[in-house]
Amino acid sequence: MVLLNLDAGEHDDEPEELWGLCDIVCVACGGHAGDERSMNRVAEFCAAHERPRLGAHPSYPDRDGFGRRTIAIEPASLRDAIAEQCGALLSIALAHGLTVGWMKPHGALYHDAATNAALADAVIAGARDALGEITLIGPPRGALVTMRYLREGFADRRTHADGSLIPRSEPDALITDPAEAAARARELITSVDTICVHSDTPDALSIARAVREAIDG
Numbered sequence: 001m002v003l004l005n006l007d008a009g010e011h012d013d014e015p016e017e018l019w020g021l022c023d024i025v026c027v028a029c030g031g032h033a034g035d036e037r038s039m040n041r042v043a044e045f046c047a048a049h050e051r052p053r054l055g056a057h058p059s060y061p062d063r064d065g066f067g068r069r070t071i072a073i074e075p076a077s078l079r080d081a082i083a084e085q086c087g088a089l090l091s092i093a094l095a096h097g098l099t100v101g102w103m104k105p106h107g108a109l110y111h112d113a114a115t116n117a118a119l120a121d122a123v124i125a126g127a128r129d130a131l132g133e134i135t136l137i138g139p140p141r142g143a144l145v146t147m148r149y150l151r152e153g154f155a156d157r158r159t160h161a162d163g164s165l166i167p168r169s170e171p172d173a174l175i176t177d178p179a180e181a182a183a184r185a186r187e188l189i190t191s192v193d194t195i196c197v198h199s200d201t202p203d204a205l206s207i208a209r210a211v212r213e214a215i216d217g
Contacts, residue, residue, distance in 0.1 A: 001215075002188075002189050002192065002193060002194060002195055002215055003023040003024055003150070003193065003194040003195075004021065004022045004023050004024075004194070004195055004196075004197070004208070004211060004212055004215055005022055005023065005024040005025070005026055005055065005102075005104070005137065005152070005194050005195070005196050005197075006018065006019065006021075006022040006024070006025050006026065006052070006196065006197055006198075006199055006208065007026050007028070007057055007104075007106070007196065007198050007199055007200075008022075008025040008026065008027050008028070008042055008057070008199050009025070009027040009028045009029075009033070009034045009038045009039060009041070009042045009057070010028045010032075010033040010034065010038075010199060010200060011033075011199060011200055012038070014199050015205055016045050017205060018199060018204060018205050018208055019042065019045055019046075019052055020045075020049060020051065020052070021205075021208045021209060021212045022051065022052045022197070022208065022212075023051055023052055023053065023194075024052055024053055024054075024055045024101075024102055024137075024194070025042055025046065025052040025053075025054060025055065026055040026056065026057035026102065026103075026104045026106075026137065027039055027042050027043075027054060027055065027056060027057055027089055028057050028059075028106070029056055029057065029058055029085040029086060029088050029089040030058075030084075030085050030088055031058050031059035031060060031061050031062065031063070031067055031081065031082075031085045031106065032059040032060070032062060032063060032065075032066050032067025032068075032106050032107060033063065033066065033067070034057075036088075036092065039088070039089055039092045040092055040096075042054070043089075043092050043093055043095075043096045043098060044096060046096070046098055047096040047097060047098055053098075053101060053102075054089070054093050054098055054099070054100045054101065054102075055100065055101065055102030055103060055104060055137065056085065056086045056089050056090075056100050056102070056103045056104075056127065056130075056131065056134075057103075057104055057105075057106050058081070058082045058085035058086055058103070058105060058106065058109075058123075058126070058127070059085075059105065059106035059107055059108075059109050060073065060078070060081070060107070060108060060109050061073075061081045062108075066107065067106045067107035067108060067109065068107040068108055068168070069107075069108050070108045070112055071108075075118045075119065075121065075122035076122070078119065078122040078123065078126065079122040079123075079125050079126040079129070080126065081126065082122065082123055082125075082126025082127055082129075082130075083126040083127070083129040083130045084130075085130075086100065086103060086126065086127050086129075086130035086131050087129075087130040087131075090130055090131055100131050100134065101134055101135060102134055102135050102136070102137055102150070103127040103131065103134050103135075103136055103137070104136070104137035104138060104152070105123055105138065105144070109123065110138065110139070111139075111165075113138075113142075113143060113144050114138060114139045114141075114142030114143055114144050115142060115143065116143060117143045119143075120142075120143035120144045123144070124136065124144070124146065133148065134148070135148040135149065135150060136148065136149050136150070137149075137150045137152050137194060138150075138151075138152060139151070139152065140152070140153075140163070140191070140192060149193075150192075150193040150194045151191070151192045151193045151194070152192055152193070152194050152195070152196055153185075153188035153191065153192040153194075153195050153196070154184075154195070154196050154197075154198075155175065155181040155182070155184050155185040155188070155195050155196065155197055155207065155211045156174060156175045156176070156181050156184075156196075156197050156198055156201040156204070156207055157173065157174060157175060157198075158172060158173055158174070158175060174201055174202070175201075175207075176201060176202045176203055176207070178203065178206045178207045178209065178210035178211075179210060181197070181207045181210055181211055182210040182211055182213065182214040183214075185210075185211045185214040185215060186214050189214075189215065195211060195215065197211055
């Protein structure tokens with residue numbers, strides 16, 4: 001079964017209903033967004049409901065750029081940054097009786113690590129340092145792919161012909177119509193293991209409802 005995942009804990013106004021529609025919430029843990037308060041809020045919700053389950057969503061240490069720009073960093077320093085972020089979420093998860101079972105890099109790091117083996121190794125090692133043997137979420141192909149891996153597609157993003165995401169800076173990069181997002185999800189179901197909706201996409205709640213229905217239907 002294809003799982004619905006959400007990049008969560010990035011904004012104070014995220015509705016809890018949005019989280020509850022998803023199987024996995026990948027929670028910002030301080031690198032690009034998120035803090036102890038926001039992580040606690042998501043973890044508390046997860047502890048009280050059957051779904052979603054917690055994943056970590058670390059990034060380059062770049063809060064000013066929201067993790068959406070490539071920064072120069074040595075692999076060893078990146079490993080430490082990823083371990084620190086994932087460890088912060090794990091501490092909060094354990095306080096709520098939860099575990100962290102997935103990790104998905106955020107933004108520029110997601111794309112950079114898929115094409116750079118040294119960065120991929122640092123991201124994977126940092127996550128394992130903090131969380132142990134977890135399942136990675138990432139692009140269908142590239143340097144991040146490991147034995148425990150979910151191939152991801154995006155219901156709320158348009159792509160180039162080669163499957164790469166159209167940059168957010170370009171027109172029509174986002175899919176904001178719920179019906180179109182649901183149609184996109186139905187196209188992806190046979191080729192990925194998990195489908196993502198971003199919590200900051202306009203009308204994300206309606207999009208997630210439509211994508212949930214498409215997956216379950």
